[in-house]
Amino acid sequence: xxPVSPLAPASFPDLPVIAGVRFATAEAGVRYKxxxxxxxxxxxxxxxxxxxxxxxxxRSAAVLDCQAKTGGxxxxxxxxxxxxxxxNAFTGRNGQASVDAICAAVADRLSVEPTRxxxxxxxxxGEPLPHDRIxxxxxxxxxxxxxxxxxxxxxxxxxxxxxxxxxxxxVQVGGQSVRIAGFAKGSGxxxxxxxTMLVYIFTDAVIAQPALQHLISDLAxxxxxxxxxxxxxxxxxxxxxxxTGASGVDVxxxxxxxTALEAVMRDLAHQVVRDGEGATKFVEVQVSGSxxxxxxxxAAMAIANSPLVKTAIAGExxxxxxxxxxxxxxxxxxxxxxxxxxxxxxxxxxxxxxxxGYREEDGAAYMKQQDLVLRVDLGIGDGTATVWxxxxxxxxxxxxxxxxS
Amino acid sequence: xxPVSPLAPASFPDLPVIAGVRFATAEAGVRYKxxxxxxxxxxxxxxxxxxxxxxxxxRSAAVLDCQAKTGGxxxxxxxxxxxxxxxNAFTGRNGQASVDAICAAVADRLSVEPTRxxxxxxxxxGEPLPHDRIxxxxxxxxxxxxxxxxxxxxxxxxxxxxxxxxxxxxVQVGGQSVRIAGFAKGSGxxxxxxxTMLVYIFTDAVIAQPALQHLISDLAxxxxxxxxxxxxxxxxxxxxxxxTGASGVDVxxxxxxxTALEAVMRDLAHQVVRDGEGATKFVEVQVSGSxxxxxxxxAAMAIANSPLVKTAIAGExxxxxxxxxxxxxxxxxxxxxxxxxxxxxxxxxxxxxxxxGYREEDGAAYMKQQDLVLRVDLGIGDGTATVWxxxxxxxxxxxxxxxxS
Numbered sequence: 001x002x003p004v005s006p007l008a009p010a011s012f013p014d015l016p017v018i019a020g021v022r023f024a025t026a027e028a029g030v031r032y033k034x035x036x037x038x039x040x041x042x043x044x045x046x047x048x049x050x051x052x053x054x055x056x057x058x059r060s061a062a063v064l065d066c067q068a069k070t071g072g073x074x075x076x077x078x079x080x081x082x083x084x085x086x087x088n089a090f091t092g093r094n095g096q097a098s099v100d101a102i103c104a105a106v107a108d109r110l111s112v113e114p115t116r117x118x119x120x121x122x123x124x125x126g127e128p129l130p131h132d133r134i135x136x137x138x139x140x141x142x143x144x145x146x147x148x149x150x151x152x153x154x155x156x157x158x159x160x161x162x163x164x165x166x167x168x169x170x171v172q173v174g175g176q177s178v179r180i181a182g183f184a185k186g187s188g189x190x191x192x193x194x195x196t197m198l199v200y201i202f203t204d205a206v207i208a209q210p211a212l213q214h215l216i217s218d219l220a221x222x223x224x225x226x227x228x229x230x231x232x233x234x235x236x237x238x239x240x241x242x243x244t245g246a247s248g249v250d251v252x253x254x255x256x257x258x259t260a261l262e263a264v265m266r267d268l269a270h271q272v273v274r275d276g277e278g279a280t281k282f283v284e285v286q287v288s289g290s291x292x293x294x295x296x297x298x299a300a301m302a303i304a305n306s307p308l309v310k311t312a313i314a315g316e317x318x319x320x321x322x323x324x325x326x327x328x329x330x331x332x333x334x335x336x337x338x339x340x341x342x343x344x345x346x347x348x349x350x351x352x353x354x355x356x357g358y359r360e361e362d363g364a365a366y367m368k369q370q371d372l373v374l375r376v377d378l379g380i381g382d383g384t385a386t387v388w389x390x391x392x393x394x395x396x397x398x399x400x401x402x403x404x405s
Numbered sequence: 406x407x408p409v410s411p412l413a414p415a416s417f418p419d420l421p422v423i424a425g426v427r428f429a430t431a432e433a434g435v436r437y438k439x440x441x442x443x444x445x446x447x448x449x450x451x452x453x454x455x456x457x458x459x460x461x462x463x464r465s466a467a468v469l470d471c472q473a474k475t476g477g478x479x480x481x482x483x484x485x486x487x488x489x490x491x492x493n494a495f496t497g498r499n500g501q502a503s504v505d506a507i508c509a510a511v512a513d514r515l516s517v518e519p520t521r522x523x524x525x526x527x528x529x530x531g532e533p534l535p536h537d538r539i540x541x542x543x544x545x546x547x548x549x550x551x552x553x554x555x556x557x558x559x560x561x562x563x564x565x566x567x568x569x570x571x572x573x574x575x576v577q578v579g580g581q582s583v584r585i586a587g588f589a590k591g592s593g594x595x596x597x598x599x600x601t602m603l604v605y606i607f608t609d610a611v612i613a614q615p616a617l618q619h620l621i622s623d624l625a626x627x628x629x630x631x632x633x634x635x636x637x638x639x640x641x642x643x644x645x646x647x648x649t650g651a652s653g654v655d656v657x658x659x660x661x662x663x664t665a666l667e668a669v670m671r672d673l674a675h676q677v678v679r680d681g682e683g684a685t686k687f688v689e690v691q692v693s694g695s696x697x698x699x700x701x702x703x704a705a706m707a708i709a710n711s712p713l714v715k716t717a718i719a720g721e722x723x724x725x726x727x728x729x730x731x732x733x734x735x736x737x738x739x740x741x742x743x744x745x746x747x748x749x750x751x752x753x754x755x756x757x758x759x760x761x762g763y764r765e766e767d768g769a770a771y772m773k774q775q776d777l778v779l780r781v782d783l784g785i786g787d788g789t790a791t792v793w794x795x796x797x798x799x800x801x802x803x804x805x806x807x808x809x810s
Binding site: 125127328329397 | 459461462463464492494495496497498499529530531532635636637639640710711712713716717719720722725726727729730731732733734735736737738739741742744754756757758759797798799801802805806
């Protein structure tokens, strides 16, 4: 096992209890030995469930199943079941059969409609999921459900993650308190259109499914869809947000709630990058002055995905030439001689050339920091975008040339 | 210096003399010490010169200058001057000033029109080119021009290359012999829209500039624009083909000539991949059965650029699940359950799942080869594409996290 990422938070946060949500975990032995690999979440009657999924053309059976169920009838309780170790992706007709078998077992044991059961699988692609091992644990899971099991659930769904990722918020709406708590897994195969990520967020807010769906689809654009570790996109990415309504507080249209939810989503997204395979630097890439926000995003993602930029960061080399290269290949409209670059607050280049006051030793000193901000202004418009990434190191090669994920 | 790539050819080929072309090299000390870093090529009167250049939005001054000159009046002799060590890219107004100074010195010494002088620079981005050091060597270069200097020229333009790259062909057109000889440099920052590559190809064929331009623009699409090392695109990529006409043989519209030229271009393109930074495997990715050739190319490039596919290859892991992932993220239309994958002749997956007869040990044994062919059939149409890439190894990280290119 690789050591815990140097960019990891000091500890897993204390997640507040979200009324109406209960968790359980078990060791099903899907692939790993001596650790939990299945989590079950039970959601109280009336819970609104919204989802955002990978747009991969080779989506897994569980993703297709969840997509078909999202926005469906809100009847009775609901459940989420996730396993790690095997992604049940590219397993032919076996894929849906495994999803059906798991949903049937959960439906039977918890008396939940199968259309209200959302599964996910993460791990190896292309090997049939031994779903019998999961089905054999459903009874154990159902009898150990607990409101305080979120952290254990976060750990059960980890694959190459080096730390469990959680975040929470509490926000006042009309003088009453609303809670949000979530967790995520993912550390490689991370790029927009959702990363190799599974994210589960729970709130006791009252909000109808369409409004919740609209909100998380929007917020995913500026959080989970703005991170990249290696430009690779999983076939299984899933973000589910469940609102139990147990607080009795209606949050529809409330900006404070949206802001708090976005903060939880951004925090989790950043933690995924901080656990990027082999990462030693956390990098925020800010692009401004482009012809459009879309152009800014193109340029920012080209910088964030460039192997040459990422290896320069790993080497603590203030190699702004590679940043220029990445802008050039991005497809964003650019004028070489109006481009400026800052590393943090250090003006490195302006008007298409090295800045008059720039000293290489200042750039080199800045690059030694663990958290970096690369700022590029294209100087030709008002478009902006911010994305997050990590460096590309020997650790990434070690993990991916040896580990069969 | 990194050792010579394990994928390198045994030796530099014997390039035939191309009548009408003379080469010279010198040690100008642009950046490197103790090696040649400038090459001058003199081309006889009447030479047709065609060029294909990077489409980067932050193109270097030399590229912009060459583009402006390509297709211009065919008056008198012509010249090519290339330096290594400094790319003269992103150097603000200094960029064009350096190009102008070099062209003026060559024009003066060789009595060539400045509009017939094509320069290129390769190396560090963002530092002013000390063009005085080059200008100071023009006289020495002019007095040492030789018809047999192609290999020395190929060596003078190398940067992180671990071997010099040359290729040639001789073809009969109407019973008469026509010769083609070329060389290239490049090993990182290699992706379509021309790689971090400089390529110079010479022929004694008779062919008008527009016809030559049409031919090499076409052939670049299936050769140099079908290779990728790291998905990064240089600001300086340049391919120039010069036809001196000295053979007296008109090749316009001759398929044999086009085929021979394409073979030289493909050979050089493959050698660039074989010198990919840190490469230990040469990989051909063939995609068929897509809705269109464009979709096939998208899928092939997504596979060839995927860090997870490339690290799996480095680890000799027959991880076809990552190939599926890359197809899924490519944007090409795909039907998960009609996709099939072969490693060489081994059928690994079909109908969206592992093939019945596939044995993991067969895949693992195949992956130990140095030259690999990954074949993906999407099963939904007639589109095809072939691209070439290498694996992603610790060597790539070492070269790019330490070397300031």
